[in-house]
Amino acid sequence: xxxxxxxxxxxxxxxxxxxxxxxxxxxxxxxxxxxxxxxxxxxxxxxxxxxxxxxxxxxxxxxxxxxxxxxxxxxxxxxxxxxxxxxxxxxxxxxxxxxxxxxxxxxxxxxxxxxxxxxxxxxxxxxxxxxxxxxxxxxxxxxxxxxxxxxxxxxxxxxxxxxxxxxxxxxxxxxxxxxxxxxxxxxxxxxxxxxxxxxxxxxxxxxxxxxxxxxxxxxxxxxxxxxxxxxxxxxxxxxxxxxxxxxxxxxxxxxxxxxxxxxxxxxxxxxxxxxxxxxxxxxxxxxxxxxxxxxxxxxxxxxxxxxxxxxxxxxxxxxxxxxxxxxxxxxxxxxxxxxxxxxxxxxxxxxxxxxxxxxxxxxxxxxxxxxxxxxxxxxxxxxxxxxxxxxxxxxxxxxxxxxxxxxxxxxxxxxxxxxxxxxxxxxxxxxxxxxxxxxxxxxxxxxxxxxxxxxxxxxxxxxxxxxxxxxxxxxxxxxxxxxxxxxxxxxxxxxxxx
Amino acid sequence: xxxxxxxxxxxxxxxxxxxxxxxxxxxxxxxxxxxxxxxxxxxxxxxxxxxxxxxxxxxxxxxxxxxxxxxxxxxxxxxxxxxxxxxxxxxxxxxxxxxxxxxxxxxxxxxxxxxxxxxxxxxxxxxxxxxxxxxxxxxxxxxxxxxxxxxxxxxxxxxxxxxxxxxxxxxxxxxxxxxxxxxxxxxxxxxxxxxxxxxxxxxxxxxxxxxxxxxxxxxxxxxxxxxxxxxxxxxxxxxxxxxxxxxxxxxxxxxxxxxxxxxxxxxxxxxxxxxxxxxxxxxxxxxxxxxxxxxxxxxxxxxxxxxxxxxxxxxxxxxxxxxxxxxxxxxxxxxxxxxx
Numbered sequence: 001x002x003x004x005x006x007x008x009x010x011x012x013x014x015x016x017x018x019x020x021x022x023x024x025x026x027x028x029x030x031x032x033x034x035x036x037x038x039x040x041x042x043x044x045x046x047x048x049x050x051x052x053x054x055x056x057x058x059x060x061x062x063x064x065x066x067x068x069x070x071x072x073x074x075x076x077x078x079x080x081x082x083x084x085x086x087x088x089x090x091x092x093x094x095x096x097x098x099x100x101x102x103x104x105x106x107x108x109x110x111x112x113x114x115x116x117x118x119x120x121x122x123x124x125x126x127x128x129x130x131x132x133x134x135x136x137x138x139x140x141x142x143x144x145x146x147x148x149x150x151x152x153x154x155x156x157x158x159x160x161x162x163x164x165x166x167x168x169x170x171x172x173x174x175x176x177x178x179x180x181x182x183x184x185x186x187x188x189x190x191x192x193x194x195x196x197x198x199x200x201x202x203x204x205x206x207x208x209x210x211x212x213x214x215x216x217x218x219x220x221x222x223x224x225x226x227x228x229x230x231x232x233x234x235x236x237x238x239x240x241x242x243x244x245x246x247x248x249x250x251x252x253x254x255x256x257x258x259x260x261x262x263x264x265x266x267x268x269x270x271x272x273x274x275x276x277x278x279x280x281x282x283x284x285x286x287x288x289x290x291x292x293x294x295x296x297x298x299x300x301x302x303x304x305x306x307x308x309x310x311x312x313x314x315x316x317x318x319x320x321x322x323x324x325x326x327x328x329x330x331x332x333x334x335x336x337x338x339x340x341x342x343x344x345x346x347x348x349x350x351x352x353x354x355x356x357x358x359x360x361x362x363x364x365x366x367x368x369x370x371x372x373x374x375x376x377x378x379x380x381x382x383x384x385x386x387x388x389x390x391x392x393x394x395x396x397x398x399x400x401x402x403x404x405x406x407x408x409x410x411x412x413x414x415x416x417x418x419x420x421x422x423x424x425x426x427x428x429x430x431x432x433x434x435x436x437x438x439x440x441x442x443x444x445x446x447x448x449x450x451x452x453x454x455x456x457x458x459x460x461x462x463x464x465x466x467x468x469x470x471x472x473x474x475x476x477x478x479x480x481x482x483x484x485x486x487x488x489x490x491x492x493x494x495x496x497x498x
Numbered sequence: 499x500x501x502x503x504x505x506x507x508x509x510x511x512x513x514x515x516x517x518x519x520x521x522x523x524x525x526x527x528x529x530x531x532x533x534x535x536x537x538x539x540x541x542x543x544x545x546x547x548x549x550x551x552x553x554x555x556x557x558x559x560x561x562x563x564x565x566x567x568x569x570x571x572x573x574x575x576x577x578x579x580x581x582x583x584x585x586x587x588x589x590x591x592x593x594x595x596x597x598x599x600x601x602x603x604x605x606x607x608x609x610x611x612x613x614x615x616x617x618x619x620x621x622x623x624x625x626x627x628x629x630x631x632x633x634x635x636x637x638x639x640x641x642x643x644x645x646x647x648x649x650x651x652x653x654x655x656x657x658x659x660x661x662x663x664x665x666x667x668x669x670x671x672x673x674x675x676x677x678x679x680x681x682x683x684x685x686x687x688x689x690x691x692x693x694x695x696x697x698x699x700x701x702x703x704x705x706x707x708x709x710x711x712x713x714x715x716x717x718x719x720x721x722x723x724x725x726x727x728x729x730x731x732x733x734x735x736x737x738x739x740x741x742x743x744x745x746x747x748x749x750x751x752x753x754x755x756x757x758x759x760x761x762x763x764x765x766x767x768x769x770x771x772x773x774x775x776x777x778x779x780x781x782x783x784x785x786x787x788x789x790x791x792x793x794x795x796x797x798x799x800x801x802x803x804x805x806x807x808x809x810x811x812x813x814x815x816x817x818x819x820x821x822x823x824x825x826x827x828x829x830x831x832x833x834x835x836x837x838x
Contacts, residue, residue: 303724327726341724344717346784350508355714356725358707366705373508389509409725 002065004029004192005050005161010059012045019045022059023218025211027161027192032183034207034224035196038236038489039289039454042216043196047163050194051083052076063160080160084150084167092139097121099138100153124152128182144175151182162186163194168202169290170268180206198288200229200493212236229490237485243457246480249464250443251281257315258448259417261300264309269295271472271496273309277417277450282443284463285452287492292472293452294336297419300450301333302326327356332415334406336422336452342406343394350376350390352405356413379408383438400431407438418442419450424458436462456485468492522778522829523790529776529822530797537804544807551673551684557799558672558688559584559751563770564777564791565699566743569736571774572703574716574783575624575631577737578767579616579639580744585763586646587613588748592655592758595665602658602665609752610745616642617741618734625733643764652760657752672753688750692792700788712736716783772819773798776826797822 005027012020020042027033037043048054050061052070061068063079070076090099097117106116121134130148138146147167154162164183168176183193183206195207203210204224212219212235219235259277264270269292277283285293298304300311302320310317313329320326326333335341343352350369353376354361361372376390385404387397394402403423410418420439424432439462443449453459459466466483468476468491476491518524537544563580570577591609594600600608616638623634658666661675672688703709711732715722723729752758775781776797777790798819805814 301724322728323723323726324728333724335721335724340718341720344714344721344784346717347714348508351710351714355722355727358710362707366701367707367710369705387509391508413726 003027003062004031004064006060006062007046007050008060008062010046010049010061011057012049012054013057018216020049020056020216023213023216025218026221027194029190029192030187031209032187032193032195032207034203034210035194035213036198036203036210036232036236037213037219038456040215041213041236043213044165045216046213047083047165047194047196050076050161051081051163077157080158081163082154082157082159082161083163083165084147084154085165088143088146088150090138090146090149092137094138095134096132096136096138096141096149097134099149100124100134100156120156121152124156128152128155129185130178130182142175143170144172144178147171147175147179148182155186159186159191161192161194163196165196166198166290167195168197168199176202198493199495200232201495203232204229214239230486233486233490233493237456237489239456239485241457241460241485243461245460246463249281249480251278251464255279255281258313259300259450260312260315261296262310262312264296264299264306264311266295266299266304266306269472270299270306273469273472273474275467275474275477277448278464279448280443280446281464282439282449282451282462284459284466285450285469286456286459286466286488287454287469289454290471291469291492293469294421295472296469297333297421297450297452300326301331301419303333327413327415330414330416331419332356332410332413332417333419334403334410334421334423336425338399338402338406343402345395346393348391348393349380349385349387349397349405352394353379353390353408353412356409375412376408379412380405382411383408384434398428398431400427400435403427403435404431407435411442415447417448417450419452421452422454423451424453424455456488459488460485470494471496521787521790522826523787523793525829526777526790526793526797526826530793530800533797533800533804537800537807541804541807544804549803549807551686553796553799553803554686554689555673555754556802557796558692558754559747560766560769560773560795560799561692561696561792562743562747562750563766564773564795565696565788566740566747567767567770568774568777568779568786568788568791569703569712569739570631571771571779571781572712572716572783572786573733573736574719575733575736576635576771576781577617577620577740578632578635579620579637579642580635580740580747580770581763581766581768582639582642582646583613583616583741583763584744584748584751584766585758585761586616586642586649587745588657588752588758588762589646589650589655589760591748592657592752593649595658596656602668605665606668606749609748610742613745613748614738614741617737617744620741621734621737624737625730639767643761646763647760650758650760654760655758657756657758659756668749669753672750688753696788696792703786703788708732708735713784713786716786718784769795769798769819772823775823775830778826778830780830781827794826 003026007025010020010023023042023046025046035043049056052073052075068079100121101117106113118134125132128151132145132148138149167179171179187193197203207224209221209223211221212232214236255278257276258279262274264273273296287293299306302323302325311320318329339345350373354372358367361368373390380390383404385401385408387401394405423435439449451462460483463480465480466478466488467474468488470492473496475494567577567580587609590612591605594608595602595605620635620638623629624631660666661669670687671691674685674687676683711727715729715732719729773795774791776794777787779786779790801815801818
């Protein structure tokens with residue numbers, strides 16, 4: 001019997017960067033196939049190629065032995081290849097049945113035949129065995145119910161393949177059990193299920209086989225019954241370290257504790273987080289997507305308010321209610337999303353650089369632009385921003401150079417504690433090395449750095465100590481000495497039971 | 499490394515002069531002058547000092563509205579209420595003087611105060627309650643319109659007709675009329691006042707922390723907030739500045755036109771916003787020019803004065819202003835695209 005899906009030697013590059021190289025993936029009828037890998041391993045990219053969001057550069061995709069290439073998601077859906085997104089894509093103000101059949105409504109001439117649409121929705125819910133009111137507004141449903149609606153929508157396309165992308169991240173245990181019942185039911189109907197997740201326990205509970213990707217390459221496929229957690233983790237991180245690794249912490253254990261966070265909690269994303277940051281230290285914060293690292297940083301920076309817990313600066317408890325207060329206390333934050341939260345794209349390099357330090361240049365109410373420009377130039381030369389001059393509009397700089405302008409901004413501000421959130425995401429190799437150099441120099445000068453990073457190599461190269469987070473909890477604080485990729489990843493996947 | 503002289507730290511490709519010529523405020527100024535001479539050539543009755551006086555007179559209050567709303571638009575906001583608030587303020591101030599018999603200084607302060615109160619409501623709703631500016635100012639637009647009708651009882655309100663009347667001295671700030679030899683000579687003092695205010699507000703927008711932060715938060719609210727800046731406070735200030743200018747606009751209108759009818763002011767917000775946009779202020783926020791707004795509103799006054807002289811009535815003014823706004827916005831959008 002032919003396989004349901006064969007993806008062979010799939011290659012995909014984005015503006016010169018190879019995202020997938022010679023990746024393969026096979027799926028049988030009636031199989032739950034788990035798909036694993038670190039952030040950026042290429043799982044999403046491959047699934048987007050499968051469902052027609054992206055088109056492959058080279059390679060072969062066979063659906064039931066027939067070669068296919070989808071130009072868009074509609075074509076994939078027509079073939080029964082559907083995805084249930086992690087971020088639910090629904091119109092919250094519309095009803096359940098309107099969401100399911102949007103674009104495919106039953107019609108009476110020019111009018112929508114609501115009665116028939118509702119009837120079809122009810123039939124779908126019967127098939128997957130859930131009871132949801134087709135007339136309910138989607139916004140009034142729980143996340144779990146919304147997911148059931150998405151599944152119903154997927155099934156309504158006569159699905160052959162259903163891709164689940166981290167389906168359980170927002171679900172309660174009861175809802176997860178319900179979901180697994182549905183998945184097993186779909187499976188018994190011969191539908192192939194691709195299940196993307198970071199949760200080990202679920203993989204062993206629900207999957208038949210597991211395929212692992214690493215850095216855009218195929219690592220292997222194993223039968224779930226014949227493997228264990230350790231093997232999977234070593235498959236996921238078993239890369240040769242091509243970059244240097246910090247061998248020993250460059251900070252004394254008795255160095256002053258600059259920042260101490262105790263039992264910090266806020267909502268679902270940050271739960272009872274505690275750690276210390278020493279003077280001159282680079283504290284790496286590792287974790288998978290959704291681990292709550294950025295949310296934690298925003299609490300320290302006053303961008304959001306914690307529900308409980310304390311923050312101490314130099315041993316003294318502080319309440320940081322606004323970003324203004326955080327900056328005044330000597331904290332700087334460099335966002336992971338530069339364009340949205342970092343730079344003012346339609347302003348020039350100088351205006352961006354001095355933004356957090358304007359007070360320095362105000363005399364009798366007016367800003368002295370000559371001095372501001374001179375300082376902006378000096379600090380941008382220090383971080384080697386490639387620009388025609390400080391009058392260049394930031395929009396026209398590359399990602400790496402935009403990041404350098406932001407670094408220059410905080411250097412000029414002379415912040416004592418710097419939070420780098422994914423400092424090298426989307427930055428070319430050359431600029432990356434320069435950013436690393438600057439960070440290390442800052443630490444050597446006695447600045448303290450919290451570096452949030454999803455890149456293992458970056459964590460191992462830069463950190464003096466490593467904090468690992470998983471689903472809002474700190475699951476480990478590791479010294480750099482002897483830290484391994486396997487150890488970090490296993491803590492990053494270590495869920496604390498609620 | 500010692501002190502060094504930095505050659506061209508800005509990295510200008512063009513000279514300051516070329517940069518200025520390329521700016522939209524300059525284009526607006528040039529268009530204004532070209533338009534003036536087009537009318538001058540085609541309409542003999544357009545030539546003369548009286549027409550210039552007429553253009554200036556209808557520019558003062560519009561220019562104040564334009565300057566104020568430029569600060570609001572710079573934050574990425576909008577103010578739909580400024581027309582009716584101006585009307586309401588002019589009615590209230592006029593009645594304080596003519597009905598309640600209060601000293602003119604009280605009437606003038608009352609005029610500005612009521613406008614500031616409305617803008618404080620706008621600023622509070624937008625900066626602190628986080629309502630969309632469009633919705634918040636649509637609400638206050640109706641409130642101000644209704645409030646004006648309530649206090650005026652739908653009656654006409656008169657301000658002093660002559661500077662020589664008691665309380666009329668404030669009119670000298672906009673126009674001094676010297677009578678003699680059977681001929682009146684008007685000296686447009688308002689032009690000097692306006693230019694001084696434009697210079698001051700332009701400096702505030704571009705050279706002070708207040709202005710820089712307003713432009714920054716209009717450019718990227720979150721990034722500005724994450725730079726440790728109290729964005730709400732500065733967003734609120736932008737609306738307060740706007741309120742002061744709405745009050746000044748009410749006074750300018752009263753000084754020139756004397757009588758205020760119920761309903762006056764409604765619709766003026768579109769002229770003020772149009773002037774700002776024509777002058778190069780971006781509706782997306784972050785980019786603004788006070789000089790540009792001045793040229794933008796004066797250009798509309800030129801149109802208003804010139805079109806009847808070539809036989810086209812005010813409906814043509816509306817129609818053509820609409821086209822000019824679209825052209826201005828298209829230039830703005832294209833300029834952003836090019837630099838992308």
